[in-house]
Ligand SMILES: Nc1ncnc2c1ncn2[C@@H]1O[C@H](COP(=O)(O)OP(=O)(O)OP(=O)(O)O)[C@@H](O)[C@H]1O
């Protein structure tokens with residue numbers, strides 16, 4: 205545990221010091237929220253889903269900021285590789301599993317903090333939290349998204365030599381996952397042939413879970429959401445740990 | 454004396470390239486042992502294998518009797534290493550870098566704190582301890598890395614080019630410091646270098662390594678004595694004639710190297726006039742003549758027929774050609 209805590213602690217210190225990164229990564233979901241939210245609020249009618257578009261969008265933007273921050277935190281391992289710091293960790297008499305778990309929890313914590321900031325800012329633009337239990341449930345889903353996608357980032361970073369592949373991963377994996385997740389629009393309003401695809405996107409269940417927690421409405425049963433994203437978290441953690449164990453310097 | 458490191462037929466290949474070629478030797482406890490060689494000789498690869506960061510292709514080694522392949526964690530617990538390339542977290546302070554290391558090696562909090570204070574004082578960084586490493590100079594970073602490598606009291610310390618890129622003053626300072634460590638704490642130190650003076654002044658024994666092979670291994674004094682006396686270098690438009698002219702019994706060795714002739718003999722000062730007279734009688738032209746006490750550079754030259762600098766230039770040319778091939 206103490207090793208996991210050590211790695212986690214380092215991540216926290218670096219996070220707190222990177223003010224520009226903190227602000228940079230809340231700005232995108234915040235812009236989406238303000239422009240898409242207010243811009244489309246009066247135009248978009250959401251059949252069968254209570255509330256207005258902004259309230260619909262908030263869980264999506266919370267998930268987005270958790271997603272991007274966590275993938276990015278996982279990928280950070282590549283920088284540690286390039287700046288040589290990874291050697292310092294790998295030559296110590298500690299298991300790679302501990303290092304990987306510390307990194308995962310560190311990344312997940314920063315990601316959840318980023319999502320939490322969006323959540324707090326959302327309170328000023330229309331989010332009402334009437335049910336504390338639901339709020340905690342949403343936090344739980346954010347934690348699962350954070351862990352699974354940091355582990356996903358670590359898995360990728362373990363196989364990448366440098367940052368050149370990063371853009372590729374963002375464009376062909378992370379953006380599609382985000383786009384298909386129902387963060388921006390209800391999955392039921394998609395054409396029949398795309399609908400089923402969204403059900404293969406693990407993030408869909410995360411977004412729906414958060415949405416259920418915050419608004420009390422979702423298109424997928426929250427238990428199913430929990431089971432799928434929970435299972436995905438386990439699989440990603442195992443995959444990340446496995447690939448990180450074989451990381452080459 | 455007991456053996457701290459035992460290396461037997463250790464070999465590492467990268468595809469076709471044999472980076473470390475069947476090396477064997479022992480290092481004793483408390484010794485400062487130098488691996489001296491040009492760029493690409495295989496020094497870092499050797500240290501990577503000994504510190505369990507790289508698997509050998511064949512052969513074996515033990516550190517404090519622990520096998521590097523069968524018990525990686527056992528080896529890792531008893532070694533400290535300062536890598537050739539920087540391995541600090543630049544976003545953290547000096548103290549935090551040390552603290553991170555101490556926690557990784559599970560040093561209890563009170564001892565950790567006390568040792569960090571002690572070591573930072575030792576490397577003269579205590580007044581900078583709360584500064585972010587990004588603001589440190591190269592020398593300060595190096596000193597911090599050495600302090601960090603010592604934090605968990607390793608019995609064997611690997612230093613890969615510890616003074617590379619440092620100014621002469623800092624370098625001297627670090628030498629003294631390393632020597633004190635070995636003497637007072639009984640730490641076995643294995644360092645790599647391509648600075649002759651460093652190997653000469655600091656190390657109890659030196660292994661000269663070239664193209665992955667150990668070509669000589671002894672105390673610096675014995676290595677230099679092996680040259681056979683002082684070294685006289687004679688520059689001439691006709692070096693071959695000089696070699697022919699100097700076939701005398703009181704001359705230990707004559708070798709041509711480019712447009713120079715390198716002559717080894719005892720008490721060169723007394724013989725220099727004889728040499729000049731001899732060459733004059735045989736009407737061999739001399740451009741310049743110099744005498745010096747043998748250095749490890751002469752030792753390297755006598756074993757490889759090249760100076761270390763020529764070897765490095767050679768390596769760089771190869772690397773450049775390789776890079777060009779890769780690019781096109
Ligand atoms: N990961 C690797 N893949 C392929 N070749 C490698 C690798 N690491 C080292 N080499 C090659 O092995 C040889 C020895 O390299 P090494 O880094 O051990 O040399 P060195 O003696 O430490 O040199 P320097 O003084 O430049 O640090 C070189 O020719 C190098 O190109």
Ligand SMILES: [Mg+2]
Pocket residue numbers: 496497498537613
């Ligand atoms: Mg090297």
